[in-house]
Amino acid sequence: MRIHKVAGVLAAGTVAGALLAGCGSKPAPVSPPPPRAASSAPASSQPPHNQADVVFLQNMILHQARAISMAQMARNQATSPQVKDLAARIEAEQSPQTQQMSALLTQWGVPAPVTTGGTGAIGGTGNTQMPGTVSGAAFDRMFLQTMTVDHQGAVDMSQTELAQGTNPVTRTLAQQIISTQQAQISEMQALLQVI
Numbered sequence: 001m002r003i004h005k006v007a008g009v010l011a012a013g014t015v016a017g018a019l020l021a022g023c024g025s026k027p028a029p030v031s032p033p034p035p036r037a038a039s040s041a042p043a044s045s046q047p048p049h050n051q052a053d054v055v056f057l058q059n060m061i062l063h064q065a066r067a068i069s070m071a072q073m074a075r076n077q078a079t080s081p082q083v084k085d086l087a088a089r090i091e092a093e094q095s096p097q098t099q100q101m102s103a104l105l106t107q108w109g110v111p112a113p114v115t116t117g118g119t120g121a122i123g124g125t126g127n128t129q130m131p132g133t134v135s136g137a138a139f140d141r142m143f144l145q146t147m148t149v150d151h152q153g154a155v156d157m158s159q160t161e162l163a164q165g166t167n168p169v170t171r172t173l174a175q176q177i178i179s180t181q182q183a184q185i186s187e188m189q190a191l192l193q194v195i
Contacts, residue, residue: 049165
């Protein structure tokens with residue numbers, strides 16, 4: 001009788017061990033596939049990004065909103081046709097870029113910063129403003145000087161993105177900003193010599 005009890009306990013222990021071993025290994029592979037399948041579809045349709053990409057887009061949206069605001073002011077207040085033309089081009093180039101940057105952040109599930117139109121204040125490497133009381137050639141010169149500082153700030157931010165960012169779309173955008181705004185810096189410096 002004692003042999004039957006020991007054999008029964010051993011058999012029960014073996015069955016319990018097999019069940020525990022089976023239970024321990026079964027749930028792990030069953031639960032992960034649904035989350036992986038759900039997260040791999042969006043990841044494969046979007047290029048990867050990192051925190052540097054997010055910071056670049058958020059800061060550049062605010063930066064360009066101020067530049068667009070200044071450009072709109074210059075289109076109305078500048079006296080030089082060259083300054084008015086430059087301001088119109090800046091607005092035409094930066095408005096779609098800002099929309100593209102906001103769309104990228106939305107795709108990544110990151111909130112885009114709210115822009116309020118600004119007062120012409122500049123961030124980046126300087127913190128100056130376009131006063132509304134300046135007019136004529138003095139306004140044109142102040143616009144060119146202020147926008148040069150703004151553009152240099154955008155170039156610096158874009159160079160940081162190229163050094164630290166990983167998203168190919170964002171890096172291409174940063175390179176476009178560098179190329180366009182460096183050319184405009186040269187144009188503004190030339191205009192400052194004749195205005």
